[in-house]
Every structure is written in C-alpha cells, then in structure tokens.
Amino acid sequence: MKDTKDDGSSVIPRKIIKLSREELEAEESGALVEKVLSLTDQLSQVTELAKTLKRRETQNRLQYLQKDKEVKDLIKERNDAYYSGVTTGSAQRDQLLDPFFYEAFIAMKEKIASKDKEIATLKETVKALESGKDAKILYQFLESKNAAMRKLREYEKNARKIGHLENRLALAHAALRAIRKEKKEHAHEITERDEKIAELEKELFHLRNDVTEEAVSEPTELEPDEEVKAEVEVEVEADANHKEQKPVIEEEEDDDVVVLDDVGA
DSSP: OHHHHHHHHHOOOOOOOOOOHHHHHHSOHHHHHHHHHHHHHHHHHHHHHHHHHHHHHHHHHHHHHHHHHHHHHHHHHHHHHHSTTOOSSTTHHHHHHOGGGGHHHHHHHHHHHHHHHHHHHHHHHHHHHHHHHHHHHHHHHHHHHHHHHHHHHHHHHHHHHHHHHHHHHHHHHHHHHHHHHHHHHHHHHHHHHHHHHHHHHHHHHHHHHHHHHHHHHSOOOOOHHHHHHHHHHHHHHHHHHHHTTSOHHHHHHHHHHHHHHHHHO
C-alpha cells in the first residue's frame, strides 16, 4: 500500500489551459495542431491519473475491509474470552456487573503472561545451550582436525624415513650383489689355481717316483763326508809309514801333524 501511495504522489498533474473560441480562431493551423496534440497528451495523462487514483481507492477499500474484519475477529475473541463464563438468563447482568467475575480472567491472563515470559526465558536458555553446544562441537572438531593434521605430518615424516631407508636398502642390495659377483670371480680364480696346484703336485709326484726308481736302479755312491774320511785315513797310513823311517825329532813333528789332523778330523 505504501508503494501505491508513493506512485500516486509521484504523478503531478499538469494544469489544463482553457482557451476561448476567439483565441482558437485567431491562432494559425500549425499552432492549433500543436495545441491539440498538447491537449491530447494532457487528457491521456489525466486519464492515467484517474485510473491510478481509482486503483488506489480500490486498494484502500480492500485494506479497510481487511482491517475491519481483523478488528471484528479480535472483538469476537475478546468477547468470547470475557463472556465464556456468563450464563444466559436473569443472572447474566449480575455476573457482568460483579467485579469478582473478572478476577479469574485476570488471574488466567497473568498466568498466561508469566508462562509466556517463562517460555521466552527457556527459549533464550535453549539458544544459549545450543550456542554453547555448537561451540563445544566446534572445539571438538578443531581438536580432531589438529590431531588429524599431527597424525598426517607424522605419517609424512615416517613415509620420508621409509623412503630414505628403502633407498639405503637398495644401495645395500646393489653393493651385496657386487660383492657376491666379486666373490664368485674370486672363487672361480681360486678353483682354477687349485686345479693348477693339483696338476703341479701330480707332476711333482711323478717326478719323485721317477727319481726314486732311477736311484734304486743305479749303484750307490759314497757321500762327500765318507769320501773325505777315506782320504784322511789314506793320508794317515802314509804318514805312519814315513815316521818309521825318520829320527825322533821328525817323529815329534809328525805327532804334531797327526794331532792337527786329528783335530781337523
């Protein structure tokens, strides 16, 4: 309804200019046409204004009827509340004039007001509790979120550690494979050398057998020490024969020589 009033107040009607017949006849045709057109525009504006006012009047009337109906309904409810305990008959006037008749209604009204106040207080309490509960739930949600973030960071840290350990394990496996390969090469080389040693030992064994066979088949020769002893004995015998032919002085010298020979022997 406020919009319709604003719309009506925004429309400002123009002042209609009245011209006499003499003035119209004195005017030229072009000016007359312009005036006719302006008058037509003014007439259309007035028609629109009349329609707007009519719509506004209709809306105001509808509003009036609605308000009147609401007032009548309220009056009816009030009367029903006041006169609900009034009996029909001769005692109706006495009841309406009795001031104690309205005490129950006033007490009920006060009770209703107190109940309404209590309900409002309880609603506020419920809102406060809901807000507190929401805050508690939000706090729990934030705590769970922080705990989840901490766990996520720990998992990421463990994942990095696991990756580092996996890299080290891969390097260790590679080194182990290289060592195994090297050991296999060394083992192969050792086996080859063992085979060569076995062949050499076999050849040496055959050579020893050949040497022993040759030694058994040939006559035994004197050892160098025995030859020296035989030569010494021959020389001793020759010296003894020569001593028998020489004087005593020579014998002493020969004895010295013999002694020397014995020492040398």
